[in-house]
Amino acid sequence: MFKINDNYLKLPGSYLFSTIGKKVAAFQEANPDKNIIRLGIGDVTQPLAPAIIEALHKSVDEMGKAETFRGYAPDLGYEFLRSTIAENDYKKRGADISADEIFVSDGAKSDSGNIGDIFSVDNKIAVCDPVYPVYVDTNAMAGRTGDYIADEQRWSNVIYMPCTAATNFAPELPKETPDIIYLCFPNNPTGSTINKAELQRWVDYANKVGAVIIYDAAYEAYVSEPDVPHTIYECEGARTCAIELRSFSKNAGFTGLRLGFTVIPKDLKSNGVMLHSLWARRHGTKFNGAPYIVQRAGEAVYSEAGRKQTAEQIAYYMNNAKVIREGLASAGYTVSGGVNAPYIWLKTPDNMTSWEFFDYLLEKANVVGTPGSGFGPSGEGYFRLTAFGSYENTVKAIDRIKAL
Amino acid sequence: MFKINDNYLKLPGSYLFSTIGKKVAAFQEANPDKNIIRLGIGDVTQPLAPAIIEALHKSVDEMGKAETFRGYAPDLGYEFLRSTIAENDYKKRGADISADEIFVSDGAKSDSGNIGDIFSVDNKIAVCDPVYPVYVDTNAMAGRTGDYIADEQRWSNVIYMPCTAATNFAPELPKETPDIIYLCFPNNPTGSTINKAELQRWVDYANKVGAVIIYDAAYEAYVSEPDVPHTIYECEGARTCAIELRSFSKNAGFTGLRLGFTVIPKDLKSNGVMLHSLWARRHGTKFNGAPYIVQRAGEAVYSEAGRKQTAEQIAYYMNNAKVIREGLASAGYTVSGGVNAPYIWLKTPDNMTSWEFFDYLLEKANVVGTPGSGFGPSGEGYFRLTAFGSYENTVKAIDRIKAL
Numbered sequence: 172m173f174k175i176n177d178n179y180l181k182l183p184g185s186y187l188f189s190t191i192g193k194k195v196a197a198f199q200e201a202n203p204d205k206n207i208i209r210l211g212i213g214d215v216t217q218p219l220a221p222a223i224i225e226a227l228h229k230s231v232d233e234m235g236k237a238e239t240f241r242g243y244a245p246d247l248g249y250e251f252l253r254s255t256i257a258e259n260d261y262k263k264r265g266a267d268i269s270a271d272e273i274f275v276s277d278g279a280k281s282d283s284g285n286i287g288d289i290f291s292v293d294n295k296i297a298v299c300d301p302v303y304p305v306y307v308d309t310n311a312m313a314g315r316t317g318d319y320i321a322d323e324q325r326w327s328n329v330i331y332m333p334c335t336a337a338t339n340f341a342p343e344l345p346k347e348t349p350d351i352i353y354l355c356f357p358n359n360p361t362g363s364t365i366n367k368a369e370l371q372r373w374v375d376y377a378n379k380v381g382a383v384i385i386y387d388a389a390y391e392a393y394v395s396e397p398d399v400p401h402t403i404y405e406c407e408g409a410r411t412c413a414i415e416l417r418s419f420s421k422n423a424g425f426t427g428l429r430l431g432f433t434v435i436p437k438d439l440k441s442n443g444v445m446l447h448s449l450w451a452r453r454h455g456t457k458f459n460g461a462p463y464i465v466q467r468a469g470e471a472v473y474s475e476a477g478r479k480q481t482a483e484q485i486a487y488y489m490n491n492a493k494v495i496r497e498g499l500a501s502a503g504y505t506v507s508g509g510v511n512a513p514y515i516w517l518k519t520p521d522n523m524t525s526w527e528f529f530d531y532l533l534e535k536a537n538v539v540g541t542p543g544s545g546f547g548p549s550g551e552g553y554f555r556l557t558a559f560g561s562y563e564n565t566v567k568a569i570d571r572i573k574a575l
Numbered sequence: 576m577f578k579i580n581d582n583y584l585k586l587p588g589s590y591l592f593s594t595i596g597k598k599v600a601a602f603q604e605a606n607p608d609k610n611i612i613r614l615g616i617g618d619v620t621q622p623l624a625p626a627i628i629e630a631l632h633k634s635v636d637e638m639g640k641a642e643t644f645r646g647y648a649p650d651l652g653y654e655f656l657r658s659t660i661a662e663n664d665y666k667k668r669g670a671d672i673s674a675d676e677i678f679v680s681d682g683a684k685s686d687s688g689n690i691g692d693i694f695s696v697d698n699k700i701a702v703c704d705p706v707y708p709v710y711v712d713t714n715a716m717a718g719r720t721g722d723y724i725a726d727e728q729r730w731s732n733v734i735y736m737p738c739t740a741a742t743n744f745a746p747e748l749p750k751e752t753p754d755i756i757y758l759c760f761p762n763n764p765t766g767s768t769i770n771k772a773e774l775q776r777w778v779d780y781a782n783k784v785g786a787v788i789i790y791d792a793a794y795e796a797y798v799s800e801p802d803v804p805h806t807i808y809e810c811e812g813a814r815t816c817a818i819e820l821r822s823f824s825k826n827a828g829f830t831g832l833r834l835g836f837t838v839i840p841k842d843l844k845s846n847g848v849m850l851h852s853l854w855a856r857r858h859g860t861k862f863n864g865a866p867y868i869v870q871r872a873g874e875a876v877y878s879e880a881g882r883k884q885t886a887e888q889i890a891y892y893m894n895n896a897k898v899i900r901e902g903l904a905s906a907g908y909t910v911s912g913g914v915n916a917p918y919i920w921l922k923t924p925d926n927m928t929s930w931e932f933f934d935y936l937l938e939k940a941n942v943v944g945t946p947g948s949g950f951g952p953s954g955e956g957y958f959r960l961t962a963f964g965s966y967e968n969t970v971k972a973i974d975r976i977k978a979l
Contacts, residue, residue: 172754172784172785172786172845173694173698173754173755173785173786173787173845174694174695174697174698174754174845175693175694175695175845175848175850175853176692176693176694176695176696176853177695179693179853179856179857180848182856189650189859212647214646214647215646216641216644216646217641217644218638218639218640218641218643218644219638219639219644221639224635224636224638224639227631227635227638227868228632228635231628231631231632231635232628234622234623234628234631234831234832235622235623235625235628236622237620237621237622237965239622240620240621240622240623240828240831241831242618242619242620242828242830242831243616243618243830243831244831246593277681277833277862277863278863280861280862280863281861281862281863284860284861284862285861288580288716289579289580289583290577290578290579290580291578291579291580291581292580293578294577294578305860305861308860309860309861312692312856312857312860312861350576350577350578351577380576381576381577382576382577383577424644424646426646426647426863427638427644427645427646427647427648427864427866427867428638428866428867428868429681429863429864429865429866441576441577441578441579444579444584446579449579449580449583452583452586452716453583453716455593456688456709456712456713456716457684457685457688457689457709457713457716458681458684458685458688459681459682459684459685459830459833460831460833461833462831462832462833462866462869463831463832464631464832464868465866561641
């Protein structure tokens with residue numbers, strides 16, 4: 172008799188954004204006349220930049236002719252994309268990462284979930300609290316997190332690193348030593364960042380205790396301040412302790428196109444075994460490459476026109492972030508984030524819980540945000556708004572919130 | 576100190592097709608003047624059909640305009656594609672599968688590897704021998720296969736179901752009861768099929784012993800004989816015991832575009848828990864949908880023009896299969912497959928091992944095939960050729976082999 176993976180049964184409720192989606196759909200059905208503005212899920216709204224569209228059309232034409240048709244892609248991704256990434260995202264920032272240390276994938280969500288495959292179940296993870304729920308949920312599926320304690324909204328075998336107002340929404344080095352440390356900067360959901368010296372402390376710590384850092388830099392394109400690192404490989408020693416996850420979703424609007432990559436330096440080893448080899452084996456066995464046309468679209472992001480056009484989109488979203496941050500602050504809300512990240516983190520008013528504020532905002536202002544408690548126990552009493560809406564909707568949403 | 580997943584270290588060598596790729600590259604480098612014909616990896620060579628190219632261009636244009644831009648896709652895939660699949664691949668064949676039992680993915684390779692996530696490590700798998708190596712390799716990564724016994728080229732805790740000339744290259748019901756049974760028909764690599772009554776026996780057996788069948792039907796479009804099932808759901812009772820994996824790679828040339836789907840009927844349960852729910856949770860947590868433009872391309876496969884054009888491609892490849900099968904037979908080879916599948920399975924001459932014949936064919940005829948032993952111990956002494964080359968290359972390759 173076949174047996175299921177019981178760890179799945181320990182997961183509370185459904186994935187955060189599925190729950191939100193269902194709540195919003197029910198509200199819209201009950202109130203068909205209401206114009207709902209979605210500043211909840213971190214999905215972009217600006218269309219793909221012209222340089223990207225052009226690259227897609229061109230490569231689609233290649234796929235329609237026998238002489239230029241491409242079948243299975245190379246396991247690790249096309250060389251043209253990997254070398255472009257190595258040059259632009261690493262060499263130009265003084266980070267020592269070569270093209271063959273880059274694994275192209277269908278997105279950072281897949282990678283952040285799948286990366287656990289190459290580690291033993293017997294590892295203790297540490298996560299920022301609050302943080303992107305995929306890290307904890309996928310470790311729960313793997314059986315690494317112990318049991319879920321519903322009362323406390325936490326797992327028994329996870330090291331939570333509270334990121335609260337008291338810590339400036341950054342984690343402190345944990346008291347208990349972890350094996351795997353998930354860091355996400357600029358942070359989702361708080362929009363907080365740490366500077367290079369602070370990140371260096373994490374790298375030094377990981378090397379000292381023999382931990383591996385899984386560094387999610389999906390939002391690096393939103394960094395605006397000079398002292399905030401764009402990649403963990405700007406730090407000394409990161410090649411022996413860090414895996415970096417990157418995405419094309421937020422810097423170039425690929426949420427519906429799907430492209431990301433993972434960096435595993437060849438110096439990152441466990442008893443002489445390169446994690447690079449393990450991930451290469453996983454990639455080659457359980458994945459068959461990102462679509463050729465999408466890899467060409469990714470390459471176009473780094474072209475002169477692509478860079479200019481995507482920078483304009485990021486500036487557009489960051490202007491929204493400013494509208495939200497300043498609008499809410501002027502209305503008396505306590506806000507942070509939104510300077511080096513497209514997320515604004517706000518304290519719920521009147522001691523409402525995160526979900527109470529979610530319902531309140533949906534019903535009274537017809538604005539959708541994301542409850543902070545969905546990102547971890549220390550997110551309770553907080554709320555995330557994203558800058559990824561249109562400018563017009565963002566202004567309208569903030570006006571509605573101010574009028575409450 | 577972090578610990579790796581030691582199961583990876585048990586895997587022998589590298590993934591079959593990586594090894595072949597390296598051998599071919601080395602030969603080409605040493606012999607730059609030789610014109611190598613590749614009939615090894617099952618990659619298509621015909622360009623995407625015009626109806627698919629048109630759908631891609633149209634949807635790319637949508638992605639370039641704010642009003643029609645699409646971000647994150649729905650977790651399970653777009654409704655337009657899921658309902659098209661349900662209608663064409665299932666309802667029209669009298670199979671009772673609804674759109675919400677279909678999970679759209681980036682391909683059957685990913686799904687056949689990832690499906691193991693929802694099962695306990697404590698399940699014993701049964702596989703056809705020989706078969707597509709991903710099933711065994713991914714179960715080895717999960718720790719389900721015991722230890723690799725190099726001398727015997729087999730894992731200690733896997734039930735191998737020999738598919739040899741004696742069994743007409745089909746598996747027989749295993750003596751030891753398995754928990755998870757992988758079936759692949761039309762079979763990769765042997766090209767064999769079983770008829771509906773024979774498949775019904777497997778369904779009845781699985782329901783009786785409480786096993787789940789993972790049915791890989793990636794090659795169903797190549798079925799030409801009327802009594803060979805296109806989907807396992809043509810059989811009575813399959814809804815309570817079978818998961819089906821499907822691909823757009825071989826019926827429509829999507830190897831470089833990446834699209835597939837997995838069917839999990841809601842009646843498939845373990846102690847009342849629907850596997851459908853578990854896979855939905857995995858899909859929603861570790862995956863973010865196939866690209867919108869690729870899902871539109873998939874939809875176009877089912878349009879009137881798409882159906883006609885892809886049917887012509889399949890006929891083209893099946894004509895190649897005929898050229899290979901009849902050419903080799905006339906040269907005295909013992910061959911099978913190639914009637915309901917794009918693969919031809921041949922016995923190596925003069926008692927050569929599969930890899931000896933690989934080297935012989937590469938060196939003497941400059942033709943690349945796939946060693947049968949790479950698919951399982953019973954594949955030793957056999958060799959796979961694919962019909963996915965161009966007609967001209969296929970004829971040339973067979974002429975070269977005949978001339979040996």
